[in-house]
Amino acid sequence: MTSTSPDPARLVACPTCDTLFHADLLTAGRTATCSCCGTVIFAPRNGAIRTVLALAVAALVLMAVALGFPFLTMTASGLTTQASVIDAVASFAVDDMAPLSLAIGLLIVLLPSLRLCLLIYVTLPLALGRRPWPRAREAFRMNVELRPWSMAEIFMVGVAVAMVKVADMATISFGPAFWAMAAVATLLAAKDAVTCERTLWHMLRPA
Numbered sequence: 580m581t582s583t584s585p586d587p588a589r590l591v592a593c594p595t596c597d598t599l600f601h602a603d604l605l606t607a608g609r610t611a612t613c614s615c616c617g618t619v620i621f622a623p624r625n626g627a628i629r630t631v632l633a634l635a636v637a638a639l640v641l642m643a644v645a646l647g648f649p650f651l652t653m654t655a656s657g658l659t660t661q662a663s664v665i666d667a668v669a670s671f672a673v674d675d676m677a678p679l680s681l682a683i684g685l686l687i688v689l690l691p692s693l694r695l696c697l698l699i700y701v702t703l704p705l706a707l708g709r710r711p712w713p714r715a716r717e718a719f720r721m722n723v724e725l726r727p728w729s730m731a732e733i734f735m736v737g738v739a740v741a742m743v744k745v746a747d748m749a750t751i752s753f754g755p756a757f758w759a760m761a762a763v764a765t766l767l768a769a770k771d772a773v774t775c776e777r778t779l780w781h782m783l784r785p786a
């Protein structure tokens with residue numbers, strides 16, 4: 580329950596009734612329910628850390644595949660054009676549009692990849708049953724804070740909308756990078772669904 584001198588960083592609020600509990604009372608691996616309203620605050624999922632790690636590694640590998648292969652091929656009036664993700668990023672790097680090119684590269688490739696690297700750094704030792712690596716808390720905090728800026732999924736939604744618009748004017752065929760990026764977007768969503776931030780913070784707490 581509430582402590583007499585609570586450290587705000589170690590308090591957990593019930594999502595339904597806002598009752599505060601001390602994080603030390605919540606044991607990782609055991610289901611914890613709110614004593615006031617019965618809401619489940621913690622529910623153990625065996626092997627969730629390994630699942631998160633596997634999804635992050637798979638997404639990172641597929642991101643590399645997406646950068647190395649053609650994204651789509653367009654044919655119109657006998658002319659064929661092939662474009663990769665890097666071409667899409669570089670296509671704005673003309674005149675004074677260079678900042679837009681840089682922003683697209685950051686938002687759809689660099690930041691999602693950085694978040695995956697940080698998550699792998701945080702979860703790899705935990706999945707192996709070891710102590711967290713140095714500065715793992717800072718790495719996880721950065722991973723969480725970068726989430727709103729990581730837009731690989733939004734890029735795929737934009738591509739889907741553009742395909743509908745262009746479909747009447749040109750014949751479009753998707754390359755390996757398209758399917759790799761689609762898989763990255765799916766894996767990122769699956770990773771977010773499986774990741775329990777509260778459990779990770781709990782595992783990363785200072786000894």
Ligand SMILES: [Zn+2]
Pocket residue numbers: 593594595596597598613614615616617618
């Ligand atoms: Zn409650």
